[in-house]
Amino acid sequence: MDKPAEMFDRAYEWSALSRFITDPQPGATLGVVSGRRRQGKTFLLDAACRAAGGFYFGATEAADAESLRRISTALTAHVRPASPFHFADWSEAVDALLALGSDRPLPVVIDEFPYLAKANPELPSIIQEALRPLRNQRTGSRTRLLLCGSALSFMGRLLSGNAPLRGRAGLEVVVRPLDHRLAAQFWGITDPHLAMKVNAIVGGTPAYRREFARGDTPAGPDDFDNWVVRTVLNPETPLFREARYLLAEEPDLRDTALYLSVLAAVADGNATRGCMASYLERKATDIAHPINVLEDAGLLRRDADAFRDNRPTYRIAEPLIGFHHAIMRPVWDQLERPGSAARVWQASRRRFVSNVLGPHFEQVCRGWALHHADPGLLGGLPARVGHGTVHDSRTRTGHEVDVAVIGIADGAKPPLLAIGEVKWNDTVGTAHIDRLRHIRGLVAQAGRYDTSGTRLFCFSGAGFNDKARAVAEAEADVQLIDLATIYGEI
Structure with missing residues (x-):
């Protein structure tokens, strides 16, 4: 499969998908693709389906019956059978998907799989049964079934422990943000000093340049402050509220106020559980669960102390969330008023350097030592x-x-x-x-x-x-x- 010319990097992910999809061995196989939102998973999988003539289905947050109707309609449009599909349950739907690969290896993608599993928790078990080793529908098929999801907490449990699909997957790909070097190339920035400052805000998420900033990049080092004002701090742009939406989209986060406060504590320099608890005026045991949930969701990362056992520190994993909590959240009411962004940024630049840019630079240096x-x-x-x-x-x-x-x-x-x-x-x-x-x-x-x-x-x-x-x-x-x-x- 030839990688699309418009796809930036992702050579490793594309190669892994190509090998999995074109594998000529008999029998249907399962693959899992996960990663935070806005990393290009849908673009990657849709391109793979188009390249190999496969079937792509994007799930939505809906009732089980509606999702069955949607996949019936989508599969009917793809296959064009003599009579349209009307699946009574997911067992029928999964068998029909496996039948697509009866003649040759064929990718079948179910994107945003957590939405379907939330409406029907038995779905992973149904897929497990469909992929049972000696089952005729599996042995007679070469469908390459790919389950994709952005809810990291759910996707992390999909193949772990005693989960139904444990041991069934032949591929597991995590689509990660671009590292600092690739992010600079993607944003078209050649000045390292400017690249680091931009990376400290938007990280390596591809969608933030193309869709969210509409291709607006700093023209040079002198344009950085103006770029922050006209994009990230501008209430008219999607980047302005993106950090809030990232938190709201995680299905396991219910008491959002507490989770927001935990992230705010970390953004303010409280890197240990004790410091966070003191900041929130709570007991350390009260915030243990929120910390674990934020870790599972990929929003908070725990780093072990290299010189002292049992003294972990925490950092915000997504730069835009760190920027939001350090710079935007304390003055949110002011930022929502049009025309206030320049004034707020002027007063926040020192805090940006100490609370956002400095810690991010340290993490990039650690990443450089490990990977480059x-x-x-x-x-x-x-x-x-x-x-x-x-x-x-x-x-x-x-x-x-x-x-x-x-x-x-x-x-x-x-x-x-x-x-x-x-x-x-x-x-x-x-x-x-x-x-x-x-x-x-x-x-x-x-x-x-x-x-x-x-x-x-x-x-x-x-x-x-x-x-x-x-x-x-x-x-x-x-x-x-x-x-x-x-x-x-x-």
Whole structure:
């Protein structure tokens, strides 16, 4: 299957779908495609159906009987049988879908599958029965049935534990947001500094450029502030209310006020459960369930502390939601009034840098170390990259480590390949390097990691002074990483 020319990237996802759809082996097979909304799943699957002559059905939030009528009508239009389909139940419908692949491998896509399963919870079990190994309808078919959904909490449970479809799927694809490099290319931004600021607001969601911003991108670094005012903070654009809709679309979120407050607490810098509980003036046990639900929905992400056990921190997984809670939600009434966006943004830029851009830059640096950095530069292949706090017993203080690169353990202790400090607005000097040296010594004393080859990385969006550059040139274990390095060639 040839990937459509208008499809940006998604080469990995398209290749996986192509192999699954064109697999000539006999027997119907099941695949699952998931991912947050606006990532291009529907475009991807619809293109696959068009390329292979398959059948695509997009479910809606409706009663079970209405959904059966809709799929009957859609399948009748696709197959054009002598008499139209009128499915009495989903067993009949699934058998008819399997019959489509009787002659050749054929993709059959059911998009927004959670809507159907919500109206009829027995549907996964019905599909399980239809795909039973020795069932004639399955063995005589080469239908490649693809279930797709945006409700991450539901899709995550679809193939897990004792779920009916556990062990039935031959393909599981997660359509993720574009990373910082691909997002810059997609938005047509060649300046790394500007690309990072835009990415801190809209992340790597493709739909935010084409549909939501109608192709409006910053003309250059000097146009960034105006772009924020005319798109994200403009009540006339879809981006203005998108963060609210993302939360409302999750089926497992019922008490939205509490979930909004939890996200607001994290956006305000309260990264631990204790800090969140204090911010909300509640007990930590009271917010345990909302945190878990937000995690399952892909809106909140838990990061383990690389140096202390059982001390996880939390961050908002979707940049637009973080921007909304840090910048827009506190002054929502003002923003809804036309003409107020410029005034609000003027007063919010400092908060944007400290609460949104700075933490996002740190996360991008961790992602660069894990996915893009040359293992030779790091001193080995990273097993995981995180952050944490190193305790200094002598001064009774904790030292924050923005980037901690842990390697693959060959011996008793895993190697700590690198530790790093991230500064967006500060020019990095020798004091930052000396601080990392001190932290490396503290980690060595703790004995948890092998620090014999630990390298020191300084990340900066503002650059490095001459003394820091001189140290990096003289000492092989010191690396200075600027935005050009993080973005590569864009």
